[in-house]
Amino acid sequence: MEAFQKIHPLEFYRKFLVRSVRPDGRSLDDIRKTTISTGSITTADGSSFVKMGNTSVVCGVRAEVGEKPSTDKSKISSYNVHENKNIFINIELGPICSNTFSSTKPSDIAMSLCSRLNSLINRLEIPETDYYFDEEGKALWYLYVDVYCLDYDGNIYDAAVLSIISALKNVKLPKGVIENNDEYYKDLESPQRKLKIQHYLIPLSFSVIDDYILADPSLDEEKLSSGTINITYNELNEICLLLSTGTSLISETNLKDCMKKAKERSSFIIDLINNSNVDK
Amino acid sequence: MTTQLKRYDGRNENKLRAIESEQALLNKADGSAKFSQDKSTVLAAVYGPIEVNGARKEKILKSYVEVTFTPALGNSSYIDKEKELLVKNAVESMILTTLYPRTQISVIIQIFSDDGSIVSCAINAACLALLDAGIEMNGLLGSVTLCFNNDGSIYLDPDIEEENESKSLAIYSFSSINKNIVMSKTIGSLTEDQYFNGLKLASQACDFIISYIKLAVKNRIMGANSSNSSGVDNK
Numbered sequence: 001m002e003a004f005q006k007i008h009p010l011e012f013y014r015k016f017l018v019r020s021v022r023p024d025g026r027s028l029d030d031i032r033k034t035t036i037s038t039g040s041i042t043t044a045d046g047s048s049f050v051k052m053g054n055t056s057v058v059c060g061v062r063a064e065v066g067e068k069p070s071t072d073k074s075k076i077s078s079y080n081v082h083e084n085k086n087i088f089i090n091i092e093l094g095p096i097c098s099n100t101f102s103s104t105k106p107s108d109i110a111m112s113l114c115s116r117l118n119s120l121i122n123r124l125e126i127p128e129t130d131y132y133f134d135e136e137g138k139a140l141w142y143l144y145v146d147v148y149c150l151d152y153d154g155n156i157y158d159a160a161v162l163s164i165i166s167a168l169k170n171v172k173l174p175k176g177v178i179e180n181n182d183e184y185y186k187d188l189e190s191p192q193r194k195l196k197i198q199h200y201l202i203p204l205s206f207s208v209i210d211d212y213i214l215a216d217p218s219l220d221e222e223k224l225s226s227g228t229i230n231i232t233y234n235e236l237n238e239i240c241l242l243l244s245t246g247t248s249l250i251s252e253t254n255l256k257d258c259m260k261k262a263k264e265r266s267s268f269i270i271d272l273i274n275n276s277n278v279d280k
Numbered sequence: 281m282t283t284q285l286k287r288y289d290g291r292n293e294n295k296l297r298a299i300e301s302e303q304a305l306l307n308k309a310d311g312s313a314k315f316s317q318d319k320s321t322v323l324a325a326v327y328g329p330i331e332v333n334g335a336r337k338e339k340i341l342k343s344y345v346e347v348t349f350t351p352a353l354g355n356s357s358y359i360d361k362e363k364e365l366l367v368k369n370a371v372e373s374m375i376l377t378t379l380y381p382r383t384q385i386s387v388i389i390q391i392f393s394d395d396g397s398i399v400s401c402a403i404n405a406a407c408l409a410l411l412d413a414g415i416e417m418n419g420l421l422g423s424v425t426l427c428f429n430n431d432g433s434i435y436l437d438p439d440i441e442e443e444n445e446s447k448s449l450a451i452y453s454f455s456s457i458n459k460n461i462v463m464s465k466t467i468g469s470l471t472e473d474q475y476f477n478g479l480k481l482a483s484q485a486c487d488f489i490i491s492y493i494k495l496a497v498k499n500r501i502m503g504a505n506s507s508n509s510s511g512v513d514n515k
Contacts, residue, residue: 111361118358123468238469242450245369247377249460252479259472 010224017212029261031216036276038170046171050163054153059163061171062144065133065184086131089117091147098152120241130195133176141173154219157230161203166273171195200235202269204262208248231262296437301496303412311413315405319395324405326413328385343380345372352391363399370403370453370463376416396439397425399451411497419457422486426450426478428470452482456490
């Protein structure tokens with residue numbers, strides 16, 4: 001049995017898939033158990049820890065004060081109105097999480113994931129006043145979000161999105177005072193405030209093996225798959241990101257099925273994020 | 281179709297920009313093509329099937345497809361890496377990789393100038409270059425970018441200003457074999473209805489691009505005229 005799995009992994013999977021189950025006991029659209037906990041890193045300004053089955057990621061947010069950028073929009077032709085650049089996301093897929101990654105240079109997966117996450121998060125429409133360091137907003141807070149993967153067992157995108165959104169909702173920023181124009185002080189006595197993030201992000205990914213579409217794929221399934229679909233909804237059931245790639249062509253009906261499954265998860269994820277962020 | 285002209289360059293909402301292409305302009309490459317949609321110009325070169333460099337990449341049953349995406353200015357950043365993967369995914373699904381086991385097919389994309397819809401332009405260029413190199417493919421590949429505006433209108437093939445002002449963007453890629461989606465990506469929030477409306481528009485536009493590519497190849501082989509200008513009107 002084990003030898004069969006090693007030598008013919010795809011055949012092995014097909015034997016299961018024709019009966020609509022997966023080797024780990026899940027049905028095709030079962031999603032692994034997802035847990036979120038926040039605030040576990042006390043030295044960070046916001047943090048979260050997300051587990052989806054065996055995939056686990058930890059996310060920390062570091063806030064730094066910086067000057068307001070000069071906003072002469074006319075000079076920069078590629079200026080994008082949507083992308084307020086106050087959040088910088090970096091994702092680290094190091095050798096600790098899987099032997100496929102090297103410690104020296106970031107892998108292609110990490111790089112494309114990073115740019116996808118940046119464009120997703122920077123369109124969350126957080127008002128600029130939320131980043132003000134002092135009352136008038138002479139200086140701004142910049143948030144550096146670092147996502148570290150500890151265990152890579154597939155579906156890193158969903159885990160990363162959930163960890164970032166819950167960590168950002170966990171961020172507490174102190175108020176600041178500026179004296180003599182360039183001396184910045186944190187006002188530790190006044191209450192800390194949170195970012196006003198109205199939106200939620202509900203991610204769900206699928207892998208395509210032959211004609212079967214598997215929700216929340218594990219690493220083995222991802223390796224065998226010929227296509228990937230990432231769908232991210234917000235709480236208004238709008239698509240925030242949809243990416244379908246791979247060598248298998250995807251029909252419209254299959255895509256609609258996936259969208260339906262992703263939407264069904266919305267209330268569960270919203271509750272999960274809210275419950276993880278209750279002030280203790 | 282609305283006749284009201286709202287766009288900066290006087291196009292209709294669902295009109296592509298003028299397409300121009302040229303093939304076999306590189307000597308050393310097995311195939312090459314330049315594809316431009318007005319001011320967005322991309323040069324694609326194809327080397328292959330060649331020996332795989334790096335034993336770890338070699339696949340026993342398939343050829344290894346490598347795409348290199350080089351921006352017009354500066355070094356390639358994380359954003360370019362993501363574009364590279366999009367092009368790679370689209371191209372790989374069309375090449376009959378099982379016909380070239382243990383080999384590598386390299387596609388090199390060089391951006392000349394980026395005026396919006398650059399990923400789509402790169403995919404179209406890559407398709408034309410693969411044809412020029414004589415790589416066996418499932419079918420032809422066409423790609424188009426759409427932008428969704430705040431007032432609900434959808435612009436086909438946006439330039440960079442329209443891309444920046446829009447609410448969301450969607451890149452679609454279709455093949456000539458059936459109506460299934462080869463590759464699709466959205467940026468920014470849009471409703472499902474908008475997405476599927478876009479899908480329909482994009483599918484039509486891709487058909488147009490594919491027929492253009494067919495014409496370009498035909499003209500090159502028949503020797504009618506080596507360079508093509510889009511004299512054909514979109515619909």
